[in-house]
Amino acid sequence: MIEQHTIAxxxxxxxxxxxxxxxxxxLKQHTGNWAGKTVDMKAGYFSHKxxxxxxxxxxxxYSLYSNSADEELARNYIIFExxxxxxxxxxxxxxxxxxxxALQVLEMTGRVIVVMNLMDEADKRGILIxxxxxxxxxxxxxxxxxxxxxxxxxxxxxxIDRMITGEISTEPxxxxxxxxxxxxxxxxxxxxxxxxxxxxxARWVALRLLDGDQRLIEExxxxxxxxxxxxxxxxxxxxxIGRSV
Amino acid sequence: xxxxxxxxxxxxxxxxxxxxxxxxxxxxxRRRLLDLGFVPGRIVEVLRKSPLGDPIAFRVSQTCxxxxxxxxxxxxxxxxxx
Ligand SMILES: Nc1nc2c(ncn2[C@@H]2O[C@H](COP(=O)(O)OP(=O)(O)O)[C@@H](O)[C@H]2O)c(=O)[nH]1
Ligand SMILES: [Mg+2]
Numbered sequence: 001m002i003e004q005h006t007i008a009x010x011x012x013x014x015x016x017x018x019x020x021x022x023x024x025x026x027l028k029q030h031t032g033n034w035a036g037k038t039v040d041m042k043a044g045y046f047s048h049k050x051x052x053x054x055x056x057x058x059x060x061x062y063s064l065y066s067n068s069a070d071e072e073l074a075r076n077y078i079i080f081e082x083x084x085x086x087x088x089x090x091x092x093x094x095x096x097x098x099x100x101x102a103l104q105v106l107e108m109t110g111r112v113i114v115v116m117n118l119m120d121e122a123d124k125r126g127i128l129i130x131x132x133x134x135x136x137x138x139x140x141x142x143x144x145x146x147x148x149x150x151x152x153x154x155x156x157x158x159x160i161d162r163m164i165t166g167e168i169s170t171e172p173x174x175x176x177x178x179x180x181x182x183x184x185x186x187x188x189x190x191x192x193x194x195x196x197x198x199x200x201x202a203r204w205v206a207l208r209l210l211d212g213d214q215r216l217i218e219e220x221x222x223x224x225x226x227x228x229x230x231x232x233x234x235x236x237x238x239x240x241i242g243r244s245v
Numbered sequence: 246x247x248x249x250x251x252x253x254x255x256x257x258x259x260x261x262x263x264x265x266x267x268x269x270x271x272x273x274x275r276r277r278l279l280d281l282g283f284v285p286g287r288i289v290e291v292l293r294k295s296p297l298g299d300p301i302a303f304r305v306s307q308t309c310x311x312x313x314x315x316x317x318x319x320x321x322x323x324x325x326x327x
Contacts, residue, residue: 063280066273097282097306212272 004045004052005164008077010105011089012098013060016117018042019147020089021057041073048157051164056083062097064104065208067215075216078108079200080223085163087156089115092122092129092144102138103175107204110172112140113159120146139171174203184210199224249323254283255301255314257291263322264288270319282306283320 009017021029025044042057058077059070078086088105090098095116102114116122116129131142141159145152162168176182188206196202200220208216249264257263265285268275282305283289292309293302299314312320 062282063277066277066280094307097308100280100282211276 004054005085006081006083007053007055007160008058008081008083008086009055009089010058010074010078010086010101011060012062012091012094012101015060015089015091015098016147017057017060017089020087020115020117020145020153021055023147023150023153024055041077049161051161053160062101064101064108065211065213067213072215072219075108076219078105079204080219082109083111085111085113085160087113087115087160089117092116092118093125093127095129103173106138106140106172107175107207108201110140110170111163112170112172113156113163114138114140114142115156116142116144117147119144119152120149137173139173141168141170181210196224249325251321251323253318254289254291254303254312254320254322255298255318257294257301257317259291259294261291262288262325263291264325265320265322267321268319269321270316274316278312278316278320281310282308283312288325289322 009021011017021042021044024046026046028046029042029044041059044055044057046053046055056077058074061068061071061074064071064075064078077083086105086109088102090102102112105112114134116131119129122129129144131144135142141163143152143156143159145156147153159168163170177185185203185206188209189202192200192205192209193202196205205216205220251266252263254263254265265283265287267285268278268283270278287305290304291301292304295301300311301314301317302309302311303317304310
């Protein structure tokens with residue numbers, strides 16, 4: 001069987017995710033009901049340079065943390081299904097609003113490409129975007145495109161390809177919190193790392209525990225039931241490490 | 246220049262521009278409000294108020310977002326001269 005690489009599209013509502021998804025996949029798509037949720041999510045397929053890709057159009061959200069069905073689905077997909085690349089689609093005319101989600105995704109995975117979509121509209125409004133500075137600050141590729149005019153898409157495909165081959169490696173920015181929070185993060189991160197051994201991003205788990213994200217704890221217990229390392233019955237450990245700080 | 250007037254977002258009138266200073270709310274709801282753009286330092290504008298004052302629509306970072314009074318009443322800010 002030929003290897004198929006996985007890509008997820010994340011972003012705020014109305015940033016052109018579905019337009020880009022349709023552009024990449026054409027008619028090769030299907031709608032699925034995922035994990036018993038009522039939220040629809042589309043998967044589609046395309047090939048580039050002899051490589052096959054499955055791409056998933058995640059629900060558009062402003063956040064991945066407030067636990068609506070849409071947000072949980074998008075979050076669970078990125079954290080548990082681990083797409084090889086997550087493309088965060090931003091509206092180039094509204095970066096102040098859009099950057100929040102980009103930073104949330106960068107806390108979950110470093111395998112990210114940031115796409116500035118609606119560049120045609122940004123150009124029209126005289127909005128200048130220095131993607132090189134953004135790239136340096138975020139530590140991941142930033143590509144300007146217009147899904148409507150189909151510009152920049154070749155550059156995006158080329159970047160996807162070079163990320164898969166390992167030619168491009170990323171160094172995602174770490175959001176640093178105040179001193180007290182950082183101390184707690186370090187404590188929890190170490191415990192989370194021991195429990196999950198690379199299967200979940202430890203710093204992110206630590207942040208979610210500090211936030212008291214009960215829904216995430218339940219999801220982890222469900223997915224890792226009985227499969228956590230010796231001595232750590234998942235149930236006891238995950239719910240108690242949060243309390244021990 | 247006088248002192249800026251501090252009000253709750255729920256008391257804003259149509260057309261008011263308010264610079265958010267504090268959210269008196271914790272947990273998931275606080276998170277949601279921050280993610281919607283109700284962040285300290287940011288200026289929001291009151292777009293529409295329904296007759297009973299609930300909900301109120303605000304312009305936040307170029308997007309219109311409506312909040313119930315129990316949410317907007319927990320957000321404090323300073324009126325900005327326009
Ligand atoms: N001007 C412009 N409009 C776009 C572009 N991409 C998408 N749109 C429009 O933006 C709207 C939202 O697009 P959609 O793909 O549904 O966004 P989604 O909610 O992120 O899936 C639609 O009216 C699209 O035609 C673009 O690159 N330029
Ligand atoms: Mg869509």
